[in-house]
């Protein structure tokens with residue numbers, strides 16, 4: 624019966640997300656979730672929306688969120704599209720711009736999901752390696768036959784490094800096609816590209832509430848793009864891709880700037896300590912602009928460190944990128960979680 628499955632799907636390995644152990648067990652530092660509780664205003668908004676009832680379909684475009692985003696960044700609500708997590712937006716983008724046998728470009732190493740999205744479309748993907756200092760070569764914006772879309776996570780995962788805004792504008796201006804800047808971690812960085820959309824309509828910015836808003840379980844993201852792109856993507860998305868509870872919760876979260884600022888301050892303080900301590904223990908750690916650090920070292924195999932921590936109930940992410948090398952990506956947890964993790968790593972060494 625397998626002959627009925629599309630060959631593109633048969634050929635895929637499928638994207639494997641980070642491990643999700645049973646709730647409440649151990650210390651989870653492997654998928655860059657926020658260790659703190661989301662704003663109480665979010666929980667209140669969900670209670671109110673639930674009290675109103677769920678018998679009706681939700682607002683198909685998530686107007687409450689589009690308005691909240693437009694106020695926050697002083698932009699047109701018609702330039703905002705809501706998604707069921709930013710993974711949903713990345714799927715919508717790929718389906719909108721990249722057809723069968725066309726080409727999607729991404730840097731390397733980066734978020735592995737992008738490649739799976741191209742595979743599902745029956746499209747090809749081209750990986751442009753970062754330079755060893757995590758800058759991008761000019762080949763990243765070179766024209767290529769059938770190139771339809773370019774993904775650039777900024778800050779990048781797993782490195783936590785950023786490409787300066789001026790360079791992103793330069794890349795977009797040279798590219799023949801749209802450039803998606805995936806800003807899943809931009810709230811932990813110093814700059815973002817949402818206002819570049821006015822300067823260059825090839826730029827599309829993707830955001831998620833999973834990391835900086837501590838709402839990975841909610842599944843909500845949004846993108847900002849020229850209204851002419853958003854209008855096309857509206858045709859591709861599921862009619863009701865975001866539910867009523869999530870729309871109410873996301874609007875409340877996005878409107879609570881104080882919560883975001885306080886959370887950011889805590890995460891950045893712990894990130895600095897994690898970076899300093901890992902460097903003291905002999906790891907190479909690029910300066911992070913996200914809520915995780917990328918830790919590599921020469922002459923010590925890192926898989927045994929990962930296994931050792933896992934046995935003690937501390938889950939970090941071990942990654943081994945072909946032609947690039949291995950490393951441990953450690954999410955910024957609470958001070959206490961990071962202390963425990965650091966203590967055990969020191970013991971192991």
Ligand SMILES: *Cc1c(COP(=O)(O)O)cnc(C)c1O
Pocket residue numbers: 707708709710711734776780805807830831832833839842843844
């Ligand atoms: C976590 C992450 C996402 C996914 O966010 P969701 O909204 O949870 O789907 C997208 N892009 C990058 C680079 C991420 O790290």
